[in-house]
Amino acid sequence: MSFEAMWRDLSPVGRSGISGGYHRQPFAAAEREAMTWFTEQCRARDLRLRMDGNGNAIAWWGDGPGGVLTGSHLDSVIDGGAYDGPLGVVSALAAIDELRDRGVTPGRPIGVGVFCEEEGSRFGIACLGSRLATGSIGPQQAASLHDRDGVALLDAMAAAGLEPDLGPSPLLQDVGTFVELHVEQGRDLVDRDRAVGVASEIWPHxxxxxxxxxxxxxxxxxxxxxxxxxxxxxxxxxxxxxxxxxxxxxxxxxxxxxxxxxxxxxxxxxxxxxxxxxxxxxxxxxxxxxxxxxxxxxxxxxxxxxxxxxxxxxSAAVRFDRDLAARISGVLDGAPVIPTMAGHDAGVLSAAGIPTAMLFVRNPTGVSHSPAEHAEMADCLAGVTALADVLAELAR
CATH class of the missing domain: 3.30.70.360 (Alpha-Beta Plaits)
Known part of the structure; x- marks a missing residue:
């Protein structure tokens, strides 16, 4: 299935008919529907799907240690945009399709991941899923979290059909490198007239x-x-x-x-x-x-x-692996290496010691966390090709 077809299928999920914004709160109906869509896409590609009890998932193409993981998240801020998170997930699936069309056989496994509650819009802790997976937030602190309606995190997870353990996840044990593609939340690439960029660092926040x-x-x-x-x-x-x-x-x-x-x-x-x-x-x-x-x-x-x-x-400052960023920039014909002020799951995995990089896709207005968030389809497709090129290089 093409990127465009997947985007059409996923786009209506959790979208408000009033503002046009998205309400994909973690462990609630719309986010669970988006996760069901993801699992169906993975099974249609014969990817080996693994899920933990906290709502995180990784689907692997190939077996073995030292895998190259990509992906992002499917939850949104309250009345958020379409691209923040889902662009990275859909692009990852499309990149695997492109690699298969090229006849690429990766020397290392390639995985597509989805981390839960990245935005922190329900339980107040940004990147909660990746923090749980890496053990950077303890079970006791996580168990104490409640949303603004007083619902406990454990109760919300259980209501979504999960069996939470709140401990470090075995999902990451085969991950050697992580590359997250994300819509840019700013105008740096617009000013540079480039469709795709590479992250250098995340500001502390x-x-x-x-x-x-x-x-x-x-x-x-x-x-x-x-x-x-x-x-x-x-x-x-x-x-x-x-x-x-x-x-x-x-x-x-x-x-x-x-x-x-x-x-x-x-x-x-x-x-x-x-x-x-x-x-x-x-x-x-x-x-x-x-x-x-x-x-x-x-x-x-x-x-x-x-x-x-x-x-x-x-969250402390994150400086992504400079050698990895330079290598990726070289693969992408000198794509600019730029900082970001927004937090991401990539920052959590980097802080946990996993070599990590990010790709950004141009956002024509720079608007994010808003229904006005946007990326042109041509730039999205350029992002898919860039991600496929990077995955092919890293999985050789």
Missing amino acids: GRYRFDFRGEANHAGTTRMEDRRDPMLSYAMTALAANKQARLGGQRATFGRVDVIPNGTNAVPSQVTGWMDARGESEEALAALVGEVERLGTERAGRDGTTLEMTPESV
């Missing part, structure tokens, strides 16, 4: 919960000077984060907020905001987060409120 507490009161009868309003503390901290990130050339985003009691005519008693922060170095990230926390605490003091900041998920 993290998610931080800011709990502002004050005093609930009546919106009409409480004088402005008598209020202990945590919404003001939150609002000024969000503005401070924006300013500090701009001044330092870093990234800071408050994209989620919960308010108690969340009434139109009530001063809230508590406001919780989640900040996503990213820096060009671990020192820059720590300095940015520390300054935002300091400014938020100062503002809370003036408002008569309190602030407690809790890091929920922090």
